[in-house]
Amino acid sequence: MADDQQSGRLWPGVSLHVVSGKGGTGKTTVAAAMALALARNRRRTLLIEVEGRQGIAQLFDTPPLPYEERRVAVAPGGGEVWALAIDAEEALLDYLESFYNLRRAGSALRKMGAIDFVTTIAPGLRDVLLTGKAVEVVRRKDKKDANAYDSVIIDAPPTGRITKFLNVNSEVSGLAKAGPIRKHADLVMNVIASPQTVVHLVTLLEEMPVQETIDGIAELRAHSLPVGGVIVNMTRPPLLSDSQLQAALAGTLPAKKIRSALTKGGLGAHEDEIVPALLREASDHAQRVALERREFERLEGQSLHTITLPLLAGGIDLGGLYELAELLTEAGVG
């Protein structure tokens, strides 16, 4: 069974999926659905949050996540999704403990407000701590020396900041030319800039998010960071055929025929208002579809895997997440 899972699947060999996207495109939802899809069939995934918004807890309808791995969902076929909210302060304490055995000193520093100070004077350090923790989990082995998690998914900062967030090497270069942080950053880069990692960008079919996605892809590529797929979220399939859409745009839909069809369909009353209303809606819809298609073509020009997810009529709840996960599986994820 493990074998046919691997054949024809997207991104084989990848253990770290970084999900980014412009604000409002649903990147947390997509990251969560991806964690579910990748956990199918008895696998274990970890979904990581780095921005302290507790979006994952809200999605999975659980109490706020601590700085501790917690199981949040069971995937189809018996897999498990775990979640972790990484906090820069806690990650720094972790770091002080494992490298300097300084846990107690660390807590004292925290009481003084010093840790906040450190991550403030060195914003790059904050990102190294966050990505560092994620990489630690990716590399972690269980007792049988197998990976502790089959995949790790990060709900990452938005497109505008993602390259900076991941490119920790250059971020800390100003900080430390040698020494422990440098080594730590190199370790992080070894995972992030390797075939083990991909960055996915979530977008909507609107001008600004698509432009930001294209700019984001170029920036990631310029820094040799591995781009995975583009996930087009909240799409609505056109309800009209291509020729109908064209006629709607040109204003040549047959009003009279629509009118008589309405009468036949038992909607005879108010036709005088209904027919023009339907025609206006059709034209509006056709304009929207045309714009979406233009934007979709621009994305396809990026020659990446493009996965399309629908707008769920009922909004996003736990059921909706499973629905999206199922669609990701069909598209070849996991």
Added chain:
Amino acid sequence: MTPFTSAPELDIDRILGDETLHIIVCTGAGGVGKTTTAAALGLRAAEMGRDVCVLTIDPAKRLAQAMGLSSLDNTPRQVPGVCAPDGSGSLFAMMLDMKRTFDEVVESHADPARAQQILSNPFYQTLSSSFAGTQEYMAMEKLGQLRVRAKDEGTWDLIVVDTPPSRSALDFLDAPARLGSFLDGRFIRILTAPARGAGRGLGRLAAMGFGMFTSVLNKILGAQVLTDVGTFVAAIDTTFGGFRERADATYELLKDSGTSFVVVAAPERDALREAAYFVERLRTDEMPLAGLVLNRVQEVDDPELSSEQAAAGAQTLDELSVESTPAQADAQRLTAALLRLHAQRLSLAARQRHLAERFTAAHPGVPVASVPALAEDVHDLEGLRMVGDLMASGN
């Protein structure tokens, strides 16, 4: 059309026409159309005869071009050809360059030699370009500057501000104080104490803690970083009065009765939740709220035909089309599709209305203006004018 919500109507033209009002701040979650709203409000006010300056933070390229902002030079530029029918009124627009604004603060408060020393300090460079909160702080700073200039020179009588695309809309209010208190804070003081010869009075315990603190810091950051921070703070300390005071002064400006906040949202759960947080915060801080602008509302043309009726009609027509002549069947299937489209729009509208009503139930006094979803993005003055018309036309 039936009103979109039962909330009181936000009378945009009364606000824009209110001459005691000198600052409008547009705020809200990312991606809800804040910049477009700010630009549309500014344009409309100018065409009502006011002298307006719009401060945008991060506009989409084409929107910036529409306002003649092809270069980012941190100075308000007049948008040509905008005025009221009687020739009064004007529109200026600018895009915030946070690093440059910071540099200018330094240059205007320090003598050239010292300014140079600050500007070339590595820590200053990090602080002015990538510190979380610098953008918010500089947006406030710029707003303060523009307001002073407006008062002194009589240049503008209304400034419309767009807020930075923060993770949370509250960051705009909190980040400046955070940056201010960081720069004026305890550790910076301790760090720079030797440089100012004022380290005495530090208790023994604190001194021990501080020793440990610097040693850990030096371990993880490298000794250079602390030295840079120290020289930076020593350099600015003598030249400007506390950062915190500056931030506080602008914050007070926001509480002034000449200021009003417009909260922008889309009829979606997260955006409305963010809007609700902000409204509550304004109330707590006694800041004046004009109301909520709800963008991208699904308009429905004909409420006479309910979603259920349309769906049932579509079903009937699909069934009929099986037995009809090909020509008839075509028209029937087309009509069925149009009815489904109508039903889909109605149910989307119903969901949006439900969310908007929940907001209003929690914040009943907040006036709302709704703007219908447009088929295309706005990127010219014509589009902005249309958004302004829609905003002002009542819901």
